[in-house]
Amino acid sequence: MTISPIVELEQLGKVYPTRTGDVTALTDVDLRIDDGEFVAIVGPSGCGKTTLLKILAGLEQHTSGVGTLGGRELGSGAADVGMVFQKATLLPWQDVRSNVLLPVSLQRRPSKADRAAADELLEMVGLTDFASKRPHELSGGMQQRAAICRALVHEPSMLLMDEPFGALDAMTRDLLNVEVNRIWRETHKTVVLITHSIPEAVFLAQRVIVMSPRPGRIVDQVEVPFGPERTLELLGTPEFGALCSTIRRHFEKEAAA
Amino acid sequence: MSTLTSMRNARGSGRSGQLIGTLSVLAVVLLAWQFLPTALGTPSYVVPVLSDVLNALFDPEAFPRYLSNAGATMTEVLLGLGIGVALGLALAVTLAQLPRVYGVVFPYIVAIESIPKVAVAPLFVIWFGFGLPSKVVVVVLLAFFPVLVNTIHGLRSVDKDQIDLFRVNGASPLQLRMRLMIPAALPQIFSGLELAVANSMIGAIVAEFVGAQEGLGVLILQAQGRMETAAVFALLIILSALGIALNVLVRTVRKVVVNWEGR
Numbered sequence: 472m473t474i475s476p477i478v479e480l481e482q483l484g485k486v487y488p489t490r491t492g493d494v495t496a497l498t499d500v501d502l503r504i505d506d507g508e509f510v511a512i513v514g515p516s517g518c519g520k521t522t523l524l525k526i527l528a529g530l531e532q533h534t535s536g537v538g539t540l541g542g543r544e545l546g547s548g549a550a551d552v553g554m555v556f557q558k559a560t561l562l563p564w565q566d567v568r569s570n571v572l573l574p575v576s577l578q579r580r581p582s583k584a585d586r587a588a589a590d591e592l593l594e595m596v597g598l599t600d601f602a603s604k605r606p607h608e609l610s611g612g613m614q615q616r617a618a619i620c621r622a623l624v625h626e627p628s629m630l631l632m633d634e635p636f637g638a639l640d641a642m643t644r645d646l647l648n649v650e651v652n653r654i655w656r657e658t659h660k661t662v663v664l665i666t667h668s669i670p671e672a673v674f675l676a677q678r679v680i681v682m683s684p685r686p687g688r689i690v691d692q693v694e695v696p697f698g699p700e701r702t703l704e705l706l707g708t709p710e711f712g713a714l715c716s717t718i719r720r721h722f723e724k725e726a727a728a
Numbered sequence: 729m730s731t732l733t734s735m736r737n738a739r740g741s742g743r744s745g746q747l748i749g750t751l752s753v754l755a756v757v758l759l760a761w762q763f764l765p766t767a768l769g770t771p772s773y774v775v776p777v778l779s780d781v782l783n784a785l786f787d788p789e790a791f792p793r794y795l796s797n798a799g800a801t802m803t804e805v806l807l808g809l810g811i812g813v814a815l816g817l818a819l820a821v822t823l824a825q826l827p828r829v830y831g832v833v834f835p836y837i838v839a840i841e842s843i844p845k846v847a848v849a850p851l852f853v854i855w856f857g858f859g860l861p862s863k864v865v866v867v868v869l870l871a872f873f874p875v876l877v878n879t880i881h882g883l884r885s886v887d888k889d890q891i892d893l894f895r896v897n898g899a900s901p902l903q904l905r906m907r908l909m910i911p912a913a914l915p916q917i918f919s920g921l922e923l924a925v926a927n928s929m930i931g932a933i934v935a936e937f938v939g940a941q942e943g944l945g946v947l948i949l950q951a952q953g954r955m956e957t958a959a960v961f962a963l964l965i966i967l968s969a970l971g972i973a974l975n976v977l978v979r980t981v982r983k984v985v986v987n988w989e990g991r
Contacts, residue, residue, distance in 0.1 A: 528896050549898040556889040563988035564911050574897040577907075605988055625897075 477628060477661050478504035478527065480545075482536035485522055485687075495686035496522045500536070502680065502689065504663065506628075509655055511664045511672035512680045515722060519687020520665045524631050527663065528552050541628045553622030555632040559614035561606035567593070567617050568602040574625040585624070592620035595657065596650060612643040619654065629661045636671070645703060648674055652701045669715050674701055681721050693718055776958040785962035794947065798966055801943040804860060804932040805974075808867020813924055815868070816875030817917070821905065824883040841877060845869050846934045853939040863935040863943070870931035871924035878920030882913030915989055918982040925978050929971045 483500040486493045497519040504510050512520045525531040527540060529550035538545035540552070553574070561570045571589040572581045581589075593602050596616040598609075606614055615635060622630055632651075636644040652675060655662055666672050672679045673695055681691040695714065697705060705711050762778040764770075772780060784790065823830045849866050856862035886909055894904050910917075936945025944967055951959035982989075 525892075528892075530892050530895055549896065552896065554893065554896045556893065558887070558889055560887060560890045560893050562890075562908070562911070564914075564986075573893075577894070577897045577899045577903055607988060 475506050476503045477506045477508075478502065478538070478540050478663075480536065480538040483523075483526070483533050483538050483545075484535035485519070485526065485531070486534045497526075497533070498686040498688050500689055504661060507659050507661055509662045509664070509675060509677045510680060511666060511676035511678070512682060513666055513669055513672045513718065514682030514687075515667065515684055517684040517687070518682040519684070520682050521633055522687065523682075524633055524663065524665050527629075528554055528631055550629075551627050552629045552631050553625065553627040555615070555618050555622045555630070555635045557634045557637045559606065559611070559618040561614055561617060561621075563606055566603050566605055567598065567609065570606065571617060571620045571624050573621055574627075578625075588626075589620065589624050592623055593617070595654065596620060610643075611639050612647060615639065615647065616650070619651070623654075623658065623660070627660075629663065632662065632664045634665055634667065637666075644671070645706075649701070649703060651675060652699075656699055669718050670706065670711075673711060673714050673718070674705065679718060681718055683721065690721055691718075773955050773957045776961060780958045781961040781965070784956070784958035785965060790959070790962075794944075794963065794966055797942050797944050797947050798970065801932050801936065801945065801967075802970060804863040804867055804935070804943065805928045805970075807860075808864045808931065809871045809924060809928045811864070812868040812871030812928070813875050813921060816872045816920070816924070817879055820876050820879035820883060821910070823880055824909065825901075825905075830880070837873075837877065841873050845873070846931060849931075849935045849938045852935070858939050858941055863932055863940065866935040867928045867931040870927035874923035874927060875917070875920040878916045878923070879913060882916030883909050885916075886912045914986045918978065918986060921978055921982075922975065925974045926971070929967070929974070933967070 480500050480502040483497065483502075484495070485497040486495050500523065512523065514520050522531060526533050526538070526545060527550065529546070529548065529552075532546045540550055543550075561567070562573070565573075568586070568589055569576070571592060572585060575581045575585045575589075590599070590602060593599055596619065598613060598616055598620070601609055601613065601617075606617070609617065619630075619635070622632075635651075636647050639647065648671060651662075651664075654660075655675075662675075664672065664675060669679075677695055677699075679693045679695060680689055681693065682688065683690045693714070696710075758778060761775075765772070765775045765777050776784075785794075823833065846866070848869070849862075852862045852865050856865055890908060890912070891904070894908050899907070932943070933945040933948075936943040937949060940946050944963055948960055948963050951957075951963065
């Protein structure tokens with residue numbers, strides 16, 4: 472049985488025209504992501520990781536190379552993805568359940584089955600009792616959990632996360648990472664996570680893509696040898712620390728250069 | 729939970745304490761108004777005592793006239809406010825869709841925003857006469873700009889990630905406007921509306937001062953001409969009550985509509 476790639480990028484590039492000349496945000500990106508894979512992209516700010524995610528989401532157009540997502544050419548309309556942003560971006564005038572149903576309600580009137588799916592997702596992240604509450608009644612971590620439910624409710628083929636826990640405190644962040652690992656194992660979704668935390672990338676992903684700025688490009692792809700289930704104990708193991716150091720060395724080289 | 733309840737109680741008693749304070753200030757002012765002018769020997773044509781003002785206000789001959797003229801003023805205010813707010817909202821939503829046009833028009837909006845617009849009231853009386861239209865036009869002009877400026881500001885400060893969220897999920901331009909931009913801008917739209925309400929009262933009265941056949945502004949000028957200071961105060965009380973009522977109405981609607989605010 473061969474695993475089919477869900478994302479295939481060849482020589483993908485992105486150039487922004489500005490008044491002071493063209494700025495290359497991304498260059499020569501070759502990337503293949505398999506269906507069901509968990510990939511993390513790490514790199515300092517300005518390395519083009521968010522640009523890459525936005526191209527995958529169909530929010531921005533690449534300017535060179537080719538790419539497909541789920542067999543469809545990139546840049547041909549809205550992509551079949553769910554997206555989680557750094558801020559929860561919940562609509563404050565709607566309750567949590569309506570917020571989760573947003574991707575559905577933008578396409579059609581949500582059915583009973585849609586509402587059941589939303590409630591099931593809220594149960595999975597422990598927010599059942601908060602379904603009828605407004606976002607401001609939830610903590611930051613709970614809001615981000617609801618945002619993850621929203622990104623999954625329309626059964627997208629892929630989940631894109633752009634530094635989803637960057638605004639949360641370290642302890643909440645650890646707990647949510649364990650939860651993301653569980654959600655991934657339960658839903659079998661392909662996940663692309665953008666982060667500037669190397670330990671977070673290693674903890675969650677099966678493969679870590681290392682990017683470097685000026686111009687934004689992929690400098691390494693590191694396979695993570697741990698099994699699918701990740702627990703917080705992993706963070707203290709020597710293997711985990713060694714892998715993090717290997718990846719960090721890329722950035723030390725970069726800083727020295 | 730008990731801590732939460734006691735905190736709520738503490739806040740509640742704080743709020744009622746504040747109310748008692750506010751009412752005490754009012755009582756002191758009213759008492760001073762009644763007794764200080766006599767004590768200081770101030771003549772009644774300068775500052776009439778409170779009871780004289782109340783007598784003037786509830787004078788059975790004058791009161792019906794006050795009411796009908798208040799009706800005339802409020803007609804000007806509400807008509808002008810309605811038209812001005814509708815125009816301001818429509819133009820703001822249109823400009824928010826057209827960033828290039830907005831860039832061209834913006835300096836003019838700032839320029840017009842900073843001129844004292846009541847100064848053009850005499851011109852409008854020349855153009856539209858002494859009747860209702862000239863007053864409504866002044867009110868429209870005064871109500872329009874705060875709504876326009878605040879709404880544009882609200883629409884332009886919608887969170888970029890929220891816009892991306894709608895785009896990723898294939899929202900149509902209409903859905904983006906109706907389900908994200910406008911609701912997100914509501915707090916600022918209401919701030920504009922509150923300013924518009926205050927401006928409308930000013931606009932109507934100044935336009936009446938400049939030239940009108942009826943309205944509270946006309947009655948104030950007439951009372952001034954006869955040196956009936958108590959009547960002037962009585963009319964000011966009516967005017968203030970109407971202004972406060974309109975403001976409270978807008979704030980109440982805001983609390984109901986923008987019910988996610990201020991928590």
